[in-house]
Structures are given as structure tokens and as C-alpha cells.
Amino acid sequence: MSFLNSVVAPALFPSILWRTSERSVHITFDDGPHPAATQTVLKILHARGIRATFFLVGRNVQQYPEITREILLEGHSVGNHTQTHQVMFLRSADVQRDEIQAANEVIGKFLNSKPRFFRPPYGYFDLRTLNIARTEGQRVVMWDVDSRDFSTSRPESIERSVTKSVTPGSIVLFHDNASTAGSIGAYLELVLDHLLQRGFQFSVLPI
Numbered sequence: 001m002s003f004l005n006s007v008v009a010p011a012l013f014p015s016i017l018w019r020t021s022e023r024s025v026h027i028t029f030d031d032g033p034h035p036a037a038t039q040t041v042l043k044i045l046h047a048r049g050i051r052a053t054f055f056l057v058g059r060n061v062q063q064y065p066e067i068t069r070e071i072l073l074e075g076h077s078v079g080n081h082t083q084t085h086q087v088m089f090l091r092s093a094d095v096q097r098d099e100i101q102a103a104n105e106v107i108g109k110f111l112n113s114k115p116r117f118f119r120p121p122y123g124y125f126d127l128r129t130l131n132i133a134r135t136e137g138q139r140v141v142m143w144d145v146d147s148r149d150f151s152t153s154r155p156e157s158i159e160r161s162v163t164k165s166v167t168p169g170s171i172v173l174f175h176d177n178a179s180t181a182g183s184i185g186a187y188l189e190l191v192l193d194h195l196l197q198r199g200f201q202f203s204v205l206p207i
Contacts, residue, residue, distance in 0.1 A: 015139075026053060026172065026204065077116075100118060
């Protein structure tokens with residue numbers, strides 16, 4: 001857990017959820033659904049009885065609606081990760097609003113309601129982002145443990161990095177996308193099995 005995400009960022013942006021006060025760990029996945037990566041993730045989670053939170057990109061939901069349905073049928077929760085995965089930071093209010101609202105509409109058709117959570121792509125946001133999400137009735141969710149699974153393909157390295165940083169209430173960031181599709185199975189199993197052996201419990205993000 002970095003000092004920035006555990007102390008500095010929550011103090012500067014208290015409306016954002018960086019971690020929770022719960023005893024369980026919250027596993028989250030960004031950028032899906034993806035036909036290979038997400039299916040691998042779902043099988044691994046199902047085998048261990050773990051529920052997670054998926055931050056979905058609207059255009060991917062439109063392309064792979066059957067995977068979105070499977071995510072929900074498995075009991076996982078979903079959040080908004082914009083319509084086209086654009087950087088929100090310093091974009092106009094109109095662009096940001098369009099990205100968030102379009103994804104809300106697409107994802108909302110599967111939920112019969114608007115997603116409760118929003119995560120900005122790449123973790124970049126500004127005050128406009130926070131204001132629009134608040135107007136949409138959504139909690140902005142970040143993380144306190146970053147797997148950095150997009151930057152290395154070494155499963156053991158990801159396992160060490162994540163497991164040494166996780167504490168009860170941690171929100172852990174993974175990605176189910178084209179960059180991780182070939183490797184996510186190996187490191188996700190290592191991380192989850194290590195944490196299970198240490199007695200950690202898992203849950204979706206609290207409402």
C-alpha cells in the first residue's frame with residue numbers, strides 16, 4: 001500500500017472510496033468485458049467462491065453482452081468505467097458527462113438501474129469528474145493496492161507485490177483486457193490462493 005493512496009489521496013479527496021472499513025478484501029477488474037480475459041477471471045473466481053467488482057467499459061458491454069450477463073449471474077457487482085475508456089483529466093465537462101452517461105445507459109440495461117460506482121480510466125480525474133459522478137448519484141472508487149498487471153507478465157512478481165500490500169478493507173486493482181488475457185490466469189490464481197491461505201475473506205464493494 002503506498003503512502004499516497006493510503007494517506008495523502010484520501011485526505012485530499014475524501015468523497016472517493018480508496019479502501020473500506022470492512023474486514024474483507026475487495027478484488028476489482030477494469031476494462032472488460034473481454035472475451036478471453038474476463039472468462040478466465042470468472043472461472044477462477046467461481047472455483048474459489050469469490051465475488052468481485054468489475055468496472056465495465058460501455059462499448060465492450062455492447063460488443064460482449066453475454067459476458068456481461070455472466071458476470072451478473074455469478075453474483076459479481078459492476079461499475080461504470082466510461083463508454084470508450086477516454087482519459088477524463090482536463091477534458092471538457094460535456095465530454096466527461098457524455099462518457100459517463102453513455103456507459104450508465106448501456107450498463108444500466110443489464111442492471112435495470114444505474115451502476116452505483118464509477119472509476120475513471122487510468123485513475124485520472126479532475127473536479128469536473130467528481131462533480132459529474134456525484135450528479136449521477138455514483139461513488140467514485142479508486143484503490144489502495146495496484147497489481148500493475150499491465151506492466152509485467154511475471155506472475156510471481158505480481159503475487160509478491162499484491163500480497164505484501166493487502167490488508168483488510170483493501171481495494172485491489174486488476175485488469176481484464178487484451179494486455180492481460182494471456183497471463184491473468186497464472187497470477188490471479190497465485191494471488192487469491194495466497195490470500196486465502198492467510199485467512200482473508202473477499203466481497204464485492206459495499207453499497
